[in-house]
Amino acid sequence: MKVLRQALLGLVAVASIGTASAGEVEVLHWWTSGGEARAVGILKDLLEEEGHTWKDFAVAGGAGSSAMTVLKSRAVSGNPPTAAQIKGPAIQQWAELGLLGNLDKVAEEGNWDTLLPEVVADVMRYDGHYVAVPVNVHRVNWLWANPEVLADAGVEMPTTWEELFSAAEKIRAAGYIPLGHGGQPWQDATIFETVVLSVGGSDFYRQALVELDPEALQSDTMIESLKLFKRLRGLMDEGMPGRDWNMATSMVISGDAAMQLMGDWVKGEFSAAGLTAGEGYLCAPAPGTADSFTFNTDSFAMFRVNDEGAHEAQRDLARLILEPEFQIAFNKIKGSIPVRTDLDMGEFDQCAQQAMQDFKASIDQGTLVPSMAHGMALSSAAQGAIFDIVTSYFNASDMTAEQAAERLANVANSAL
Structure with missing residues (x-):
């Protein structure tokens, strides 16, 4: 981000970005799978009903990393999109560069301070001002299952890791792959952070994967987590390298x-x-994490524009995102839950209803933690370094848990 900062500071004066035509919003996002594309289509339709034009700029792959690469390239050239899907600490980094628009007026009119949980609102603000709008809340620490496969193997939905490993033996004996997985670094990290949460609890998770405490990263608890994480590799098929997450879901x-x-x-x-x-499918909190909630919040930031039509379209887009109609319709399709906790969940499925109940409880109990794997906890540099270690360890036969833990601690020491 340092190179990007140097390039962009010279472009802030040019950040008038007045290339958008009246009422047009070019929206950069990475929602390209079947379910995601249907979900984002709802927002497009609502904006166009307001009389504006939605110019879709979808970039697939890498849980958003490919989209962020494209965004940086566009921003360096002085031509960022009007709106972009950005989340977590990256919001603050873009705002610090002076390229994001101020959404305080929309937030005040929409009463965002009351509607949004404070832990989410904090992520959307920079220097006390709203610069992004949250779309939803995803729970990351889930286990999903095909009930017919479980029944054929004669097993129940596991609630502990040992139950999962025991069930896996019967599942494999029945001719199925126990655990569908895509061998990409962010997917490996998704499982890793879930294991850390289950073994160490939410307080340890924060110390290790949010605060980057070197002692926590090299502790016995982390070593235990890494060993359990590595055991899960044996439940996957050999065709997983490079597989996208939705292909694993298709399995x-x-x-x-x-x-x-x-x-x-x-x-x-x-x-x-x-x-x-x-x-047709079963859901349960990942083993050992029923009392915690790892959250990933999608959000959109609006880049500064001079064109009044584009500016008005941005304001309407931000307003529409938090209106009940969109919150309910979008999240029912996307699989997430509304970021607003005041909405009736009666139209949602049982997994979403449980997620909202657990989300509220985790806020009250202090067990709500941001997802490291999904860009909610660390800078992109620190996250990338952890990804490299985690995926290398997961796939290497000659790296011990102790060695991996030492490397994680080194990342923390270099970041301090």
Whole structure:
């Protein structure tokens, strides 16, 4: 981000970005799978009903990393999109460069301070001002399963890791892959952070993966977490390298795999396949994490524009995102839950209803933690360094848990 900062500071004066035509919003996002594309289409339709034009700029791959690469390139050239899907600490980094628009007026009119949980609102602000609008809340620490596969193998949905490993033996004996997975660094890190949460609890998770405490990263608890994480590698198939997350979900849908550890965006794929929660697929908090909630919040930031039509379209887009109509319709398709906690969840499936209940409880109990794997906890540099270590350890036969823990601690020491 340092190179980007140097390039962009010279462009802030040019950040008038007046290239958008009246009422047009070019929206950069990475929602390209079947369920995601359906969900973002709702926002597009609502904005166009307001009389504006939505110019779609979708960039697939890498849980958003590819989109961020494109965004940096566009920003360096002085031509960023009008709106972009940005989240976590990256929001603060873009705002610090002076390129994001101020949404305080929309926030005041929409009463965002009351509607949004403070932990989410904090992420959307820079220097006390709203610069982004949250779309949803995803729970990352979920376990998903195909009930027909479990029944055929004669096992129940596991609630502990040992139950999962025991079930996996029977599942494999019945001819199925126990755990569907995509061998990409962010997917490996998703499972890793879930294991850390289950072994160490929310306080340890914060120390290790949010605060980057070197002692926590090299502790016995981390070593235990790494060993458990590595055991899970044995439950996956050898075809996983490079596989996208939705392809792993398709393995569960088709019955090739029994389970998947992934955030609740997978529900968009289940829904697109015509499956119903509790019948066509099962959900449960990942083993050992029922009392905690790892959150990932999608959000949109608006880049500064001079064109009044584009500015008005940005304000309407921000307003529409938090209105009940969009919050309910979008999140039912996307698989997430509304970021507003005041909405009736009666239209949502049982997994979403449980997620909202657990979300509220985790706020009250102090067990709500930001996802490291999904860009909610660390800078992109620190996150990338952890990804490298985690995925190398996961796939290497000659790296011990102790060595991996030492490397994680080195990342923390270099970041301090």
